[in-house]
Structure formats: structure tokens, C-alpha cells
Amino acid sequence: MAGNHCYGCGTENxxxxxxxxxxxxxxxxxxxxxxxxxxxxxxxxxxxxxxASLIDCHCVGTAVSDxxxxxxxxxxxxxxxxxxxxxxxxDYLAPTPIDRDVTLRATVADAGDRKTVVxxxxxxxxxxxxxxxxxxxxxxxxxxxxx
Amino acid sequence: MAGNHCYGCGTENxxxxxxxxxxxxxxxxxxxxxxxxxxxxxxxxxxxxxxASLIDCHCVGTAVSDxxxxxxxxxxxxxxxxxxxxxxxxDYLAPTPIDRDVTLRATVADAGDRKTVVxxxxxxxxxxxxxxxxxxxxxxxxxxxxx
Numbered sequence: 001m002a003g004n005h006c007y008g009c010g011t012e013n014x015x016x017x018x019x020x021x022x023x024x025x026x027x028x029x030x031x032x033x034x035x036x037x038x039x040x041x042x043x044x045x046x047x048x049x050x051x052a053s054l055i056d057c058h059c060v061g062t063a064v065s066d067x068x069x070x071x072x073x074x075x076x077x078x079x080x081x082x083x084x085x086x087x088x089x090x091d092y093l094a095p096t097p098i099d100r101d102v103t104l105r106a107t108v109a110d111a112g113d114r115k116t117v118v119x120x121x122x123x124x125x126x127x128x129x130x131x132x133x134x135x136x137x138x139x140x141x142x143x144x145x146x147x
Numbered sequence: 148m149a150g151n152h153c154y155g156c157g158t159e160n161x162x163x164x165x166x167x168x169x170x171x172x173x174x175x176x177x178x179x180x181x182x183x184x185x186x187x188x189x190x191x192x193x194x195x196x197x198x199a200s201l202i203d204c205h206c207v208g209t210a211v212s213d214x215x216x217x218x219x220x221x222x223x224x225x226x227x228x229x230x231x232x233x234x235x236x237x238d239y240l241a242p243t244p245i246d247r248d249v250t251l252r253a254t255v256a257d258a259g260d261r262k263t264v265v266x267x268x269x270x271x272x273x274x275x276x277x278x279x280x281x282x283x284x285x286x287x288x289x290x291x292x293x294x
Contacts, residue, residue: 007185007194015184037162038154041229047154048232049203053196082188085195090235 008057019054021061021106028062028118030054030104039098046096051122055132056088058104059118063136066108066116082143083116083136096122096129114138155204166201168208168253175209175265177201177251186245193243202267202279203235205251210263210283213255226288230263233282243269243276261285 004010008017021030036043038050060083067081068074096102103123110117115135122130151157155164168177183190185197207230214228215221243249250270257264262282269277 004188005186005190006188008196010186010188013184013186037160039152039157039160041151041153041157043152047200048235049155049196049200052199052203052235052237053194056196056199085237085239087239088195088199088235088237090199090232092232092234 006057008053009061017053019057021058026107028058028065028106030058031101033101034098036098044098046098046102048092051096051130052088052090054102054104055090055120055122056085056134059106059120059132059134060085060136062106062108062118063116066111067138070111080141081138082141083138086115086135086137088132088134090130090132092130094127094129096124100124153204155200156208164200166204168205170212173254175205175212175253177205178248180248181245183245191245193245193249195239198243198269198277199235199237201249201251202237202269203232203281206253206265206267206279206281207232207283209253209255209265213258213263214285217258228285229288229290230283230285233262233284235279235281237277237279239277241274241276243271247271
């Protein structure tokens, strides 16, 4: 999306995480390769704040894409759709190794006109290491300019 | 704390946020100066994932410090106390400007032997822009080595 400088998902932020999300059927999927500095206290596990960031951006991106889908539009087609995070919840189930990709799988749990609830699981290989939920709030196109 | 490489609060992670927390009476306080790249979609607001990271580390640090305090010890005195994040919840109330310090104020809401619940508010100036809660789980000293 043009003009997106978001540290998590902005293509225009060279220092950011630059995460990418795509649909696989009804699941939205994101694969992320951790950087060595994104470690927890011990250097071989991924920092929980980075996991929260991945869940946040992946779920908001999923909510935005779901809005476009519900309206029968391609992402970016026509008037821009923008969502912000209302609430983020993360449950940490097990340490996440830093030396391999993590995969996030999200589904839309509740699709409202204004609020979209997205549920997300984080996997390291076959192990589910965290689960999260995001309440994404659709804001009018003018919102970004107002900011 | 020696050997803490955490991206959020580790003094031994030169690329990390290096947040510092200290007590002011019953409140634990952290002041953080955002980096320009830690922006949301628009460049003048702080990224929600960074806010979540600050809340996570500040609250876990507060829980650890509270354990020491309850045992009448200085932080780092005697057998090391270590907590991990069980659950992190963040409610975003308003956009947080990136061009000024943010202040986190946390209090211990429930102090158990194993679980400590820490409530936290994030301020930009006088404006409360986010609130969060962390359930911090005390783990045995051997936990870090097991990892």
C-alpha cells in the first residue's frame, strides 16, 4: 500500500520488519525470518515484543484485506481502506526459536462494518508457540490525513 | 541484570530498546524516546508494536522487581529471579506522537507467588494513549539455562 511507513508492515520503511501477508483459502499467512538482535533475554529465543508486533500487523493487514474482499475489490482498488488496532492480546505458549522462520496463521473471527476480530496462531515448525487476537477498527480514508 | 540480551530491556543488546524502569513509590515508571523508524503507517505516530513491546518489558521488569521487593532483597541480590510473559493485552486509546518521549506508569494489580498481574498506562505528555496488562510468570532460575 502506497505511503505506508509502518515499522511492521510498511514497504516504505527500510528499517522495519516489512512483513508480507497473503491468503491461503480462508487463512491469512505470514512467514517471517527473525533477525538475531530480536532476541529475548537468552539469545536463542525470539523476543515477545516482536511476536506481538508480528501478530498486530499481520492481523490488521488481514482485516483490511478482508474488508476489500467483502466489497468484491482487490486490495488497493478504489477508495483506500484503512484499519487501526483497537485491542491486541497475546498468549505466549512456549519459547519461539530465533534461528528459524516463524509462520503466522490468522482467520477472521468476526467481520463487522467497523470492527473486525482476527484470531492468529504463531508456529515454529509444527509447534504453536503463541496465539493472539486483534480487534481492528476501520477508520475513514480521511483519518490518515487528519493524523 | 547480567546476561540479559532482551531486545526490549537487555543492557547487553546494543540494537535493542534498552528500556529502564524504576520505582516512584508504588508506581513503576519508564520513559522512552522513540526512534524515527518506529513509526506507524504515517511517520509522525509511534508504531503500536513498539508500544506493546514497551508495555511488555516494563511490566515484566516491574514484576521481577516486585518479587525482589516482597522478599526484602535488592534487585540482583541473591538467587536470580526471572519472569516471562504469559499474557499481554494492549488497548490503544489514541495515536501516540513519535516526536516526544512516552512515559509508562505501571502498578502491581495482583501479586502471586507464581503469577504477577501488572497494569500499565502509556502517556504522551498528559494524554493517556494506551493501557495494557501483563501476566508475568515467575520461572525457576534453572529455566534460563534449560532454554
